[in-house]
Amino acid sequence: MIPLIAMETSHHTLASNDQQLKKIIRQIGVKVTDQRMAILQEILSGSDHVTAQEVYENVKHKAPDIGFATVYRFLRTLTDHKILSEVRIQGLPARYEWANKNHHDHITCTSCGRISEFENEQIEILQTEIAASLGYQLTNHILELYGVCSDCQKKSGQLPSPHRIIS
Amino acid sequence: MIPLIAMETSHHTLASNDQQLKKIIRQIGVKVTDQRMAILQEILSGSDHVTAQEVYENVKHKAPDIGFATVYRFLRTLTDHKILSEVRIQGLPARYEWANKNHHDHITCTSCGRISEFENEQIEILQTEIAASLGYQLTNHILELYGVCSDCQKKSGQLPSPHRIIS
DNA sequence: AGAAAAATGAGAATCATTTTCATTATCAAC
DNA sequence: GTTGATAATGAAAATGATTCTCATTTTTCT
Numbered sequence: 001m002i003p004l005i006a007m008e009t010s011h012h013t014l015a016s017n018d019q020q021l022k023k024i025i026r027q028i029g030v031k032v033t034d035q036r037m038a039i040l041q042e043i044l045s046g047s048d049h050v051t052a053q054e055v056y057e058n059v060k061h062k063a064p065d066i067g068f069a070t071v072y073r074f075l076r077t078l079t080d081h082k083i084l085s086e087v088r089i090q091g092l093p094a095r096y097e098w099a100n101k102n103h104h105d106h107i108t109c110t111s112c113g114r115i116s117e118f119e120n121e122q123i124e125i126l127q128t129e130i131a132a133s134l135g136y137q138l139t140n141h142i143l144e145l146y147g148v149c150s151d152c153q154k155k156s157g158q159l160p161s162p163h164r165i166i167s
Numbered sequence: 168m169i170p171l172i173a174m175e176t177s178h179h180t181l182a183s184n185d186q187q188l189k190k191i192i193r194q195i196g197v198k199v200t201d202q203r204m205a206i207l208q209e210i211l212s213g214s215d216h217v218t219a220q221e222v223y224e225n226v227k228h229k230a231p232d233i234g235f236a237t238v239y240r241f242l243r244t245l246t247d248h249k250i251l252s253e254v255r256i257q258g259l260p261a262r263y264e265w266a267n268k269n270h271h272d273h274i275t276c277t278s279c280g281r282i283s284e285f286e287n288e289q290i291e292i293l294q295t296e297i298a299a300s301l302g303y304q305l306t307n308h309i310l311e312l313y314g315v316c317s318d319c320q321k322k323s324g325q326l327p328s329p330h331r332i333i334s
Numbered sequence: 335a336g337a338a339a340a341a342t343g344a345g346a347a348t349c350a351t352t353t354t355c356a357t358t359a360t361c362a363a364c
Numbered sequence: 365g366t367t368g369a370t371a372a373t374g375a376a377a378a379t380g381a382t383t384c385t386c387a388t389t390t391t392t393c394t
Contacts, residue, residue, distance in 0.1 A: 031360050031371060032360080033360075051350095066374080068374090069351090069352080069375080070372080070374070072351060073352085091381090093349085093351090094258065107298055107303050110307075116301050126290050130290075131274055134316075135316060139313050140312075141310070142311040143308070144308065145298055145303070145305060148306065149302060153304060197341085198340060198390080203341090219382080233343080236382090236384085258351090337393090339391085340389105342387105342388080342389070344386100345386100346383105348381100349381090351380090352379070354375100355373105355374105357374090361369100361371100
């Protein structure tokens with residue numbers, strides 16, 4: 001579980017957790033609905049780097065009547081308000097993660113699809129310098145590395161990769 | 168015009184240019200067709216970083232009967248054979264460029280859409296080191312910077328941006 | 335020229351995402 | 365607590381990029 005914003009009480013009951021989520025929703029100036037609560041709850045407790053479809057399917061277990069339009073809509077709202085950030089890898093569906101983590105980038109295993117995160121200040125500095133040298137004021141960047149993770153390196157020579165990132 | 172592969176003759180006539188293109192097509196083991204010639208010609212002489220739609224529209228002027236399936240198909244074939252490489256920026260349509268250029272990355276102006284290229288060996292080295300430290304063997308990467316170009320910085324304070332990269 | 339194999343184009347299919355719009359839920363004011 | 369203006373929802377249609385299907389046409393080899 002990812003600490004979303006600093007907890008106000010030292011004991012996190014389910015109720016206080018709900019209050020947290022409501023606070024986020026109100027913060028962005030929209031109404032609190034069961035669907036929005038469910039979506040936030042899912043992203044909070046589920047795994048990181050989920051797609052809209054994954055959120056939709058997971059939430060549907062708890063609230064079968066939710067529509068995917070609602071999920072897409074709210075994920076968009078959350079990214080617009082910097083609560084979440086979108087990670088777009090190649091032409092694949094967008095994945096979402098909490099935006100209030102430290103800045104970091106991703107490395108994806110081209111064999112098993114596993115995603116690891118890393119931070120590197122040196123690279124950040126270089127990027128700003130490069131942008132400046134071309135006359136640009138840097139506002140954002142995407143750095144996605146692709147490689148073969150240690151597990152898959154060991155497995156190499158066995159069956160062909162089950163997943164291909166780049167079709 | 169981008170030098171595609173080293174010219175064999177010192178004077179590039181239209182005919183020898185055609186021969187060049189044919190050679191590329193045959194190299195990848197497919198038949199030479201008017202459509203494929205037109206597509207290659209267009210990419211060779213047109214601007215860099217084109218989308219499949221742009222290639223399709225431009226080629227259609229010369230060869231009105233071409234279908235977009237053919238364009239997409241051949242662009243895919245060319246990227247599969249490393250003649251072209253695909254640049255995917257956010258969720259936008261893929262753009263294509265010659266793969267035999269030196270490796271480089273892109274910086275996109277979020278205001279006017281202008282794309283500049285750069286190379287930085289330091290960043291390449293850091294990427295490999297980071298990947299290794301996480302147990303990955305690096306095979307590929309995407310580095311896309313976003314910022315405001317010098318022209319648009321000057322223009323700031325005027326009209327709102329005509330283009331938005333991220334809708 | 336003739337035949338086998340590959341390539342084409344039109345349109346349908348797909349996939350992720352967004353929009354539309356009629357119905358339903360929320361919340362601030364009574 | 366009821367009410368009502370307003371926003372949110374879900375179903376389905378729309379969109380945009382890309383891929384696939386398949387009947388017809390080209391290419392290339394002989």
